[in-house]
Amino acid sequence: MKTDEGVPARQRRQARAMRAAPTEAEQRLWRLLRHRRLSSLKFRRQVPVGPYIVDFLCVGARLIVEADGSQHGESLSDEARDAFLGRQGWTVLRFWNHDILQNPGVVLDTILARAGLPW
Numbered sequence: 001m002k003t004d005e006g007v008p009a010r011q012r013r014q015a016r017a018m019r020a021a022p023t024e025a026e027q028r029l030w031r032l033l034r035h036r037r038l039s040s041l042k043f044r045r046q047v048p049v050g051p052y053i054v055d056f057l058c059v060g061a062r063l064i065v066e067a068d069g070s071q072h073g074e075s076l077s078d079e080a081r082d083a084f085l086g087r088q089g090w091t092v093l094r095f096w097n098h099d100i101l102q103n104p105g106v107v108l109d110t111i112l113a114r115a116g117l118p119w
Helices: 009-020 024-036 076-087 097-102 104-114
Strands: 044-049 052-058 063-068 091-096
Touching: 009 044, 009 052, 024 044, 024 052, 024 063, 024 097, 024 104, 052 076, 063 097, 063 104, 076 091, 091 097, 091 104, 097 104
Parallel strands: 063 091
Antiparallel strands: 044 052, 052 063
């Protein structure tokens, strides 16, 4: 069964569950991105895009931000996912959880630069 937006109900439930149980790095990054705190960029979290659920999405900048733990090291599925999202017109930025937690300023500067905004 699909919702009016064309996203399967199962995928919507999964995204909702992921929003309810974020990792520490996702929580920290969300506090920095939510409510247009980063140069008025509007981000959403745990959003279905095609067959995937992305961590953070900014429609205005066509930007996806992923918070990655060790399970993502040299992941071929992440490469395929990024290629699919790139073909859909999205720029995908991946940050290690450690970098989000230890160097949030660098992470935010990188997001701003890729969004085409001054940092």
